[in-house]
Amino acid sequence: SELVDRGWLGAYRNVTTTDSARTVVPCALPVAAVGNSLPLIDAPRLPLLLTVLAALPVDYLVRQKHAGANLNFFKLEQAAVPEPVVYEAVTAWSDGQPLERWLLTRLAASIRWDQTLTPLAQELAGLGVDLAAARGQGRDDALAEIDAAHALLLGWTREDLEHVLGTFATLRAREVRTIGRFATATRVLAAFDRLTTN
Numbered sequence: 125s126e127l128v129d130r131g132w133l134g135a136y137r138n139v140t141t142t143d144s145a146r147t148v149v150p151c152a153l154p155v156a157a158v159g160n161s162l163p164l165i166d167a168p169r170l171p172l173l174l175t176v177l178a179a180l181p182v183d184y185l186v187r188q189k190h191a192g193a194n195l196n197f198f199k200l201e202q203a204a205v206p207e208p209v210v211y212e213a214v215t216a217w218s219d220g221q222p223l224e225r226w227l228l229t230r231l232a233a234s235i236r237w238d239q240t241l242t243p244l245a246q247e248l249a250g251l252g253v254d255l256a257a258a259r260g261q262g263r264d265d266a267l268a269e270i271d272a273a274h275a276l277l278l279g280w281t282r283e284d285l286e287h288v289l290g291t292f293a294t295l296r297a298r299e300v301r302t303i304g305r306f307a308t309a310t311r312v313l314a315a316f317d318r319l320t321t322n
Contacts, residue, residue: 128310178267186200
């Protein structure tokens with residue numbers, strides 16, 4: 125099938141509850157059999173779609189449509205995400221490159237790479253992503269910049285973003301319990317500040 129021909133798969137976890145740290149958990153994985161709790165997704169720009177779905181602001185918007193234990197396709201399809209053309213622009217904070225490549229570099233930095241994902245690495249390289257540079261960026265900072273960028277694309281203010289981050293109660297509680305502070309919120313707000321001062 126076309127999904128297999130790509131050499132890697134995109135999917136998301138569809139089992140989630142209000143107690144989950146995140147509602148949308150997308151992933152890239154090698155070609156393998158999967159169960160019905162990990163639905164496969166496809167798109168012409170699949171790496172970009174996975175990046176968008178990984179953003180906490182998008183997760184928040186999906187939660188507004190979701191109830192119950194299963195995040196079905198029809199709920200995911202209602203996610204209020206920017207139009208694909210938005211990602212073709214060069215923004216004030218995308219280092220002079222199209223926003224899609226800027227974001228995909230951060231996606232590459234957030235992936236735990238191994239040889240089974242070589243086809244994805246090749247696809248990203250074909251899209252102009254410098255994989256060596258991406259691997260030099262910290263995973264947590266890369267994810268924070270994906271979050272901050274999507275807050276900006278959605279037209280949110282810093283106060284909006286701070287409020288939304290505060291609604292991730294389970295994520296906050298987990299981090300406070302393990303490291304003593306809500307580190308994700310701190311990183312995302314710092315990334316927002318960096319992007320808005322460029």
